[in-house]
Amino acid sequence: MAEATELTSDITIIGGGLAGLTAAIGLADHGFDVTVVDRAAQEALTDVSYDGRSSALAFASCQLFEAISVWQYMEPYAQPILEIRVSDGPSLLHLHFDNETLGDGPLGHLVENRHTQIALFERMKELDNLTFLAPTKVADIKRDKASATVTLEDGRVITSKLLLGIDGRGSMVRAHAGIPTSKIDYKQHGIVCSIEHEFGHCGIAHERFLPSGPFAILPLTGNRSSLVWTEKSHLTETIMGLSDRAFQSEVQRRVGDFLGDVKIIGGRWAYPISLQYAHDYVAERLALLGDAAHGIHPISGQGLNLGLKDVAALIEVLVDARKVGLDIGSTQVLDRYAQWRTTDNASIYAITDIFNRLFSNDIEPLMLARDLGMAAVDKVVPLKNFFMSHARGTVGDLPKLLRGEKAL
Amino acid sequence: MLNEESNNIAESTAKGATVDLDEVEFFAKIADSWWDPKGPFKPLHILNPARIGFIRQEVEKHFDLEANLIKPFEGLRLLDIGCGGGLLSEPMCRLGADVVAVDASEKNIKTASLHAEQSGLEIDFRNNTAEALAEAGEQFDIIVNMEVIEHVADVDIYLSACRKLLKPDGIMLLSTINRTAKAYLFAIVGAEHILRWLPVGAHDWNKFITPKELAAFSEKAGFAPKAPTGFVFNPFMQKWSLSDRDVAVNYAMAVTAD
Numbered sequence: 001m002a003e004a005t006e007l008t009s010d011i012t013i014i015g016g017g018l019a020g021l022t023a024a025i026g027l028a029d030h031g032f033d034v035t036v037v038d039r040a041a042q043e044a045l046t047d048v049s050y051d052g053r054s055s056a057l058a059f060a061s062c063q064l065f066e067a068i069s070v071w072q073y074m075e076p077y078a079q080p081i082l083e084i085r086v087s088d089g090p091s092l093l094h095l096h097f098d099n100e101t102l103g104d105g106p107l108g109h110l111v112e113n114r115h116t117q118i119a120l121f122e123r124m125k126e127l128d129n130l131t132f133l134a135p136t137k138v139a140d141i142k143r144d145k146a147s148a149t150v151t152l153e154d155g156r157v158i159t160s161k162l163l164l165g166i167d168g169r170g171s172m173v174r175a176h177a178g179i180p181t182s183k184i185d186y187k188q189h190g191i192v193c194s195i196e197h198e199f200g201h202c203g204i205a206h207e208r209f210l211p212s213g214p215f216a217i218l219p220l221t222g223n224r225s226s227l228v229w230t231e232k233s234h235l236t237e238t239i240m241g242l243s244d245r246a247f248q249s250e251v252q253r254r255v256g257d258f259l260g261d262v263k264i265i266g267g268r269w270a271y272p273i274s275l276q277y278a279h280d281y282v283a284e285r286l287a288l289l290g291d292a293a294h295g296i297h298p299i300s301g302q303g304l305n306l307g308l309k310d311v312a313a314l315i316e317v318l319v320d321a322r323k324v325g326l327d328i329g330s331t332q333v334l335d336r337y338a339q340w341r342t343t344d345n346a347s348i349y350a351i352t353d354i355f356n357r358l359f360s361n362d363i364e365p366l367m368l369a370r371d372l373g374m375a376a377v378d379k380v381v382p383l384k385n386f387f388m389s390h391a392r393g394t395v396g397d398l399p400k401l402l403r404g405e406k407a408l
Numbered sequence: 409m410l411n412e413e414s415n416n417i418a419e420s421t422a423k424g425a426t427v428d429l430d431e432v433e434f435f436a437k438i439a440d441s442w443w444d445p446k447g448p449f450k451p452l453h454i455l456n457p458a459r460i461g462f463i464r465q466e467v468e469k470h471f472d473l474e475a476n477l478i479k480p481f482e483g484l485r486l487l488d489i490g491c492g493g494g495l496l497s498e499p500m501c502r503l504g505a506d507v508v509a510v511d512a513s514e515k516n517i518k519t520a521s522l523h524a525e526q527s528g529l530e531i532d533f534r535n536n537t538a539e540a541l542a543e544a545g546e547q548f549d550i551i552v553n554m555e556v557i558e559h560v561a562d563v564d565i566y567l568s569a570c571r572k573l574l575k576p577d578g579i580m581l582l583s584t585i586n587r588t589a590k591a592y593l594f595a596i597v598g599a600e601h602i603l604r605w606l607p608v609g610a611h612d613w614n615k616f617i618t619p620k621e622l623a624a625f626s627e628k629a630g631f632a633p634k635a636p637t638g639f640v641f642n643p644f645m646q647k648w649s650l651s652d653r654d655v656a657v658n659y660a661m662a663v664t665a666d
Contacts, residue, residue, distance in 0.1 A: 033477050128537060145440075145526065146526045146527055146528070320457075322478065322502075323461075323464070323476075324456070324457045324460035324461055324464065324499060324500055325498070325499025325500060325501070325502035325503040326456070326457065326460075326502075327498070327502075327527065330445070331445050331446075335445070408476045
């Protein structure tokens with residue numbers, strides 16, 4: 001330990017995934033010295049088998065990537081979502097959102113997580129004040145009134161004013177700080193895979209509410225789509241164990257024939273679905289962002305978008321603090337971040353939870369009510385715009401970065 | 409209504425302290441109370457972003473500095489008068505200024521020095537007065553004179569010392585409380601009696617100064633005063649903001665060497 005390398009930076013980030021790296025780049029882009037630590041190597045994070053998911057990036061999230069010069073590397077892989085069609089199983093009544101109603105560009109973009117991760121690494125190379133340490137493990141974290149110190153297993157020590165835990169649902173930073181979480185287990189899994197199809201998707205995203213849970217067909221670039229198939233947990237194992245051929249025919253049955261013949265490309269993954277939130281977002285010299293702070297049911301595709309809202313809000317809070325010479329890791333500064341984000345996240349948990357409970361069942365009166373509800377929402381322009389603005393991520397007290405502006 | 413010079417907590421603790429009490433530990437405790445955003449100095453912590461915003465804005469304008477610099481005050485020598493626990497001295501140092509901070513209370517100086525050291529900031533804290541510094545011929549590009557003047561015994565003597573301390577092309581930032589009915593209600597009835605932000609008797613309404621009077625005092629001391637800026641408190645947001653119009657309670661004024 002005596003010969004250990006000592007590093008100092010303004011901010012240390014544990015977690016170099018999508019939200020973690022976006023935070024690192026955003027902060028470095030705004031002039032902060034940042035060190036990122038991840039236990040997985042860079043090549044592993046971008047490997048096809050690491051994360052097969054795609055994310056529906058809300059319009060506001062794309063604005064953030066644009067503002068911090070990452071978007072240029074993602075754009076070739078981004079499929080604009082021009083229309084969203086929501087339907088209830090076999091019902092013909094449905095809800096339909098298109099960008100022409102809002103008249104301000106696409107509702108969002110579908111990007112495979114792997115491509116976003118690669119784009120982030122591309123942008124990272126251009127920033128001298130960003131250090132990425134991986135693969136390496138955290139051996140110890142110490143925090144006091146003046147600083148946060150992270151000791152790595154290889155003996156390196158990083159001292160900074162602020163430590164960010166952006167290390168996912170099972171956050172070790174959160175555990176270290178002893179911040180409790182609450183969890184609702186939906187006893188559902190999200191089965192994810194990509195398909196290639198005969199006909200074009202015309203940039204239309206489909207969300208169908210099947211009795212086992214929502215089934216989403218999300219347009220990727222080319223004649224490809226990403227599927228999110230929500231299934232009851234006890235059936236997931238069986239489905240994941242199906243032969244390729246049997247799995248493909250199950251998928252074809254659910255997709256229907258409007259895309260022509262479908263073919264599974266790449267692997268399939270299953271993720272347990274639960275709603276989890278940390279009781280506190282901040283502690284002395286520490287803040288939690290992304291899934292470490294809150295994981296939501298992916299029903300409305302808001303998971304990563306919410307994490308990026310955390311990132312944009314935190315950057316703005318820290319830039320504002322620096323502007324008036326305040327200590328960026330002080331309680332006063334971190335409390336502003338926590339207040340800003342808890343208020344916003346709480347309303348989204350509630351909406352998502354209610355949506356899921358309403359749609360994941362087969363109770364007749366409820367089915368009728370939600371059908372009529374959807375048909376009604378479809379007719380009422382202001383209501384529809386409200387839902388669409390939610391989907392685009394342009395409601396609430398929006399951080400500057402989500403409006404595509406730098407937080408200066 | 410906010411006064412960094414009278415640290416009643418420190419004063420009373422000092423009386424009860426034993427001689428062999430570990431000094432560092434003793435001052436660390438006071439530093440904790442100064443720097444606790446929810447502690448006895450909460451109102452100052454809430455006001456800080458607005459008043460530093462004002463200082464920055466005026467200094468940027470005066471020296472014609474580029475906007476959005478990380479260390480805009482780099483190369484400028486700054487004096488913080490009545491620094492208390494260093495709530496302004498530290499941000500000024502982070503903004504790049506070469507800071508000298510004085511306070512009449514030795515306890516405050518020790519407290520502030522200890523905290524700045526823990527924060528890794530280099531600030532020259534001195535247990536001294538503006539008058540003594542002027543006597544010694546020290547000069548500064550920026551003088552920060554926040555919430556001090558309403559506690560000063562002789563405003564004329566004090567301001568002429570400040571005038572000597574300011575370089576010919578320098579700028580001084582003053583802030584204080586207006587002598588209006590609203591200020592009486594807000595600063596004395598509100599902050600002292602209702603919110604209990606400050607001890608009763610912390611302020612004497614008769615010593616409050618109107619912007620007109622402050623401008624006249626400044627001119628007499630050889631300064632050129634600018635138009636006052638008000639600090640307006642929003643109790644729902646728990647946030648202060650700057651206002652060109654409302655100077656009825658807390659306000660600030662930039663003055664330059666004539």
